[in-house]
Amino acid sequence: YATRWLALIEHEKDPNTVRNYRERLESHVLPALGHFKVRELHRGHLKAFLAQKRSQGHAKNSVRLMRAALSAMLSDAVDDGIIMANPSFQIGRRKASRADKLTSSERLQKVRPLTWEQRDALLAKVKDDRRHAALFQLLAKAGLRPGEAFALRPGDIDWKGRTLRVERAWNLGRVKPTKTYEERTVDLTPEMVRSLERHVAWLKTEALRSGWGEPEWLFPNDQGLPLDESRVRRV
Numbered sequence: 001y002a003t004r005w006l007a008l009i010e011h012e013k014d015p016n017t018v019r020n021y022r023e024r025l026e027s028h029v030l031p032a033l034g035h036f037k038v039r040e041l042h043r044g045h046l047k048a049f050l051a052q053k054r055s056q057g058h059a060k061n062s063v064r065l066m067r068a069a070l071s072a073m074l075s076d077a078v079d080d081g082i083i084m085a086n087p088s089f090q091i092g093r094r095k096a097s098r099a100d101k102l103t104s105s106e107r108l109q110k111v112r113p114l115t116w117e118q119r120d121a122l123l124a125k126v127k128d129d130r131r132h133a134a135l136f137q138l139l140a141k142a143g144l145r146p147g148e149a150f151a152l153r154p155g156d157i158d159w160k161g162r163t164l165r166v167e168r169a170w171n172l173g174r175v176k177p178t179k180t181y182e183e184r185t186v187d188l189t190p191e192m193v194r195s196l197e198r199h200v201a202w203l204k205t206e207a208l209r210s211g212w213g214e215p216e217w218l219f220p221n222d223q224g225l226p227l228d229e230s231r232v233r234r235v
Helices: 002-009 015-033 043-055 060-079 104-110 116-126 133-142 146-150 190-210 229-234
Strands: 163-166 169-171 174-176 184-187
Touching (some): 015 043, 015 060, 133 190, 146 169, 146 229
Antiparallel strands (some): 169 174
8 A cells, every 4th residue: 555655646745745755654664564454553553663763763853754654644545445544643742731631612712713704804805716706605605625625526516406515525636535435415505506607607618718628627726627725725
C-alpha cells in the first residue's frame, strides 16, 4: 500500500512534501514495519517503532516527521476504506492535563460560527463572483462540507424536487466517499434553486467558451476540474 500511496500522491502534493514522505517511509518506516499489512498495524506497533527511533538517537523533530509521514499514509488508507481508523492518531503527543480537558459544553463554547450578520455580509461580498457565489451560498445554507461541494456534478441537482444528492467528496485530487461513507439528499430553498440555475447557465457558457464540452463538475476551476480547498480559502 505504501508504494501505491507514494505513487498516487506524486501529483497531488507539494514535491518537497512528497520527497520528505518518501525519504521517511523508505528509510525508516518500511524497514521496521513494511512486513505488516496495513490492516495488521495497531497502536502498539507504532508506539514501539517511535520509541525505538528515539532510543537510537534520532532528533525529536526527525521522529515527529516519521510519524507525520506514516500518519498521512494511514489517513488516506482510512479514506480508501482499507482501515476503519488511523492507529497513529495522537501517538507521541503530550497527554492533556486535567486542566486541558474540556467538557462538551466548554468545547461548544469554543466553536465560533459566523453570526447571521457575518454570514449575510460574506454572501453579499461574493455575490458578483460568478464562479464562487453559488458555492458559498451552498456551503452556508445547505451544510455541505467543502469536499462534498467540490465533488458535485450538475446531474446531482433534482430541479423538480428541489433537492441535491450528496454522494461523493473531492480530496487531494481524487473523488472519494463522503467523510461518513453515507449518501444523503439535501433540501434546497427556492432562493438556492434560483442561485444554482443562474450558476449552471453561467457554467454552460463558460464550458463552451473554454472548450470543455459538457461540464462534468458543478464548481470547476478554470481548467474544468473541481476546485481545491486551498484556492477557495484564498477566495
